[in-house]
Amino acid sequence: MGFENFGTVSFTTEAKTEEFITYLEQGKVMTTRCKKCGTAYFPPKMDCPSCLNSDVEWFEIADTGKLVTYTIVHYGPSGFEDESPYTLAIADFDGLRVFGRISKDVDENDIIPGMAVKVVPVKSGGEKIAYEFQKI
């Protein structure tokens, strides 16, 4: 399975990182690290251009992160118009930054940069799969 059901609108399907989706289905948000130089990536990469190496390993993103910043989008592009308002955010997990949405379960007034979050897989509308930030 590729990225055809990733997020609200998937724009491309094939990528060597498709295991990311398999892990999401299993309830885990994983990313990669170059086995040679140890550089960790998010989003995951199957190639390390600095080492010209494609020997990478998957690992699970840290349990606890910190919200860096967010926005509440009131005007969504084509394909997203029915979802607004929705959030976009960046959270930091041990120096690894992840982009995504904050769970709709978090009240808008409770969102504060710096708050502790975890990143968890989330399914919506049948086959769609993504991940979201939940308040800890």
Next chain:
Amino acid sequence: MDDVAIIGVGQSVFARKCGVNIRELCFDAFKEAMEDLDIENKDIDASITCSAPEYDKQRTPSGLISEYLELTPKPAFYVETVCSSSTTGLRVAWSLIKSGLHKVVAIIGFQKMSELTSREAAERMGRGADILWESPFGITMPGGYALFARAHMATYGTTEEQLARIRVKNASYGAKNPKATYRKELTLQDVMESAPITSPLKLYDACANADGSSCIILASADVAKSVCKTPIWVAGMGAATDTMTMSGRKSITGLACAQDAARQAYEMAGVTPRDIDVAEVHDCFTISELLAYEDLGFAEPGKGVRLIEEKQTYADGSIPVNVDGGLLSKGHPIGATGGSQVRTIVRQLRGESSEAQVKDAEIGLVHNIGGVGQYGNVIILRR
């Protein structure tokens, strides 16, 4: 280094809907740039067309524009870095002239955004992010800048009202610019009460999509001195990139690509931020202008708000910024924007500004950003 000069600048009227074809739109800018110059079309050795693809159906527009402007059979090609395309075109043209390959090069920027609805345009811009990892979440161009705005507020205590003051300034100059899309003044209350777009940014914190074109004619020193009354010299240039992904950004309170580009441009020109008499910065949103104050070294990180609160970036302040209305009032026809910014600075340095002439301006700066800080170009011009 004073051996490549801008000899001509032009732009079309920027408008929500131009009602003409892209070739005709480009003619308006070309005409203004070539007027008063003692050269003919056949003296242009190459043309570089700059725009962001997918707003109109025309593929490989450089061929079309080159035919319409009667620049064939000279070489023509396309350069793209989204919103900073035409200053990237300027950088390429500079190197073509500096290398000795050409003497005169035309940089033509354009965008006809009115062929799409606002939501369709937002979707195209959303695909200017990483379509595998970030676009599926519904990222937008305003959304990306809003992430910077919220982080700037959380880190430095910047307020929405301080951002609104930037729009009030730019609207006051846009009202005087006959080529601007939005020619009305705005009060602080107008901006503060405008509808939310993507928090903390509101409608009047954002520039409008627009149709428009721009043209810059660049020439070698010998040509420039013989065909043009007041050549404006390219004194310094810087260009840099940052990650496509928002998650890849190390800084979320400033644009690293703009900081890098500025450093290069100041060094090449042998000047410091204090030497700049007038600047055009990429204010696609109010936060973008505030980030530019700090990224360009006009203010320390976190202190940019003082410049707007003390009105130092008005035409009679210590560092006038966007005194033509900026993108916020002129509108932002993506591929044309950088060329329009260059046109404003050239007219300032020639003492020909029609909106607000900065007295005795000798050194000017252009800051043009592609995407949410994916591409940064800084250019320093000198009379």
